[in-house]
Amino acid sequence: MVMTDAIAYLGPRLKEIRSKTGLSLREIARQLKVSPSFVSQIENGKSQPSVATLYALAKLLSVPVDVLFEPAGDPVAASIKSQDIDEVDRSNFDRPTEVWDISRARISAVNPNNRSIITMDSGVSWERLAATSEESVNFMEIIYAPGAETNKSGEMIFHNGFEYGYALEGELELTIGDLVLQLSAGHSMGFDSSIPHRFRNTSSGTFRGIWFVHGCSVPHS
Amino acid sequence: MVMTDAIAYLGPRLKEIRSKTGLSLREIARQLKVSPSFVSQIENGKSQPSVATLYALAKLLSVPVDVLFEPAGDPVAASIKSQDIDEVDRSNFDRPTEVWDISRARISAVNPNNRSIITMDSGVSWERLAATSEESVNFMEIIYAPGAETNKSGEMIFHNGFEYGYALEGELELTIGDLVLQLSAGHSMGFDSSIPHRFRNTSSGTFRGIWFVHGCSVPHS
DNA sequence: GCAGATGTTCTCTACTAGTTAACACTAGGT
């Protein structure tokens, strides 16, 4: 068994993640209700936390516990850039981190009650359905409130990659290039995202769909 | 937030997962190199492990550390013990990969009544949800009849690329590497397809799910 | 009956999680 002392990663990894949040060591200590010196000792591998504080630590930094065992230095790539994002719903998390996620597992299973959620301005939100080590791939459930649209200014957007969708419930009007099509429950589609497009929920009910965006490394231009 | 002492879940949860593996408490203890009594104490919440043993425990049961903090009784993962997956034979064409992939449209919309369907002998079928110009991408609805499995021989398969899935209805048991997890309606997951895997519908109802297989350009070689 | 599994609950201690204190820096403000 490989059995690299994954707990040895813990200190550096922790320090790395903390620094990304911009929180000071003392601030962490205060929220955890432990002494600052102890946090330092943990980060430098001079001491180890108990499971309780480990868990609290993960919660505080809003990362799954597992990522604390990964070697430091793993890229923390946000798959979605912040330009279109007003607000990150962190009802389940206490701390701002990168928009979506640090984890880079080869296997990722997501419980519907425990998804990362991004809330867009106009009644649009995305819930991440899986987080694998693949970059430029987003697998998510998208939700359009009645009247909500991709871009309230009415402009079309385009980007590299392809986009695929399956409608779970409700209706969504897709404008792709000069084509307009209505996506209703059970219907599905896919298209080249470099074609200018816009979505809008013209119905009176919420739209929910499974979405797959792929090859979208640079969301704009 | 609920913020119940999630570490309180740890004991029962651990017991639950262990029982699923069929491993005895003493066997666990032996492999962890701790005393059986201590494992018992942990499971009954009378004591707590150190981070090191916690991590070793998760590794041993081949579950991500996080699931040990989930309340016992449900969510995601069960597991089996770590046997080496030595040799996997990818016999007949079992993957959706190169089956389709002829189309060249930049936009593709599919009506549920009008899908291309491939039916496998063993109660498994795939319905194409979109057909764009992208090669090595398959977006489909998969259907597993009760008792159906990926490969009736029980062998695992693997191939390049990644695979993502969302469960619409029913239950599907996924075996990915040495990890076994149950996918039920609303749950989702993704994984590196190069990990040997097998799916099986162990329930009495039909399973339906949205599936996305991608990057599987060279399924064999 | 015995031999071998299983999990549980005591008692006990070596060790460590976590503290307090003082340490050495920075950057600003007066």
Added chain:
DNA sequence: ACCTAGTGTTAACTAGTAGAGAACATCTGC
């Protein structure tokens, strides 16, 4: 310069617990 008030680090110490060991009470199957 001389203060704060912030940052992280390291010693010395200790109260508490991680974990061991043994004896316990089951169940099998022979």
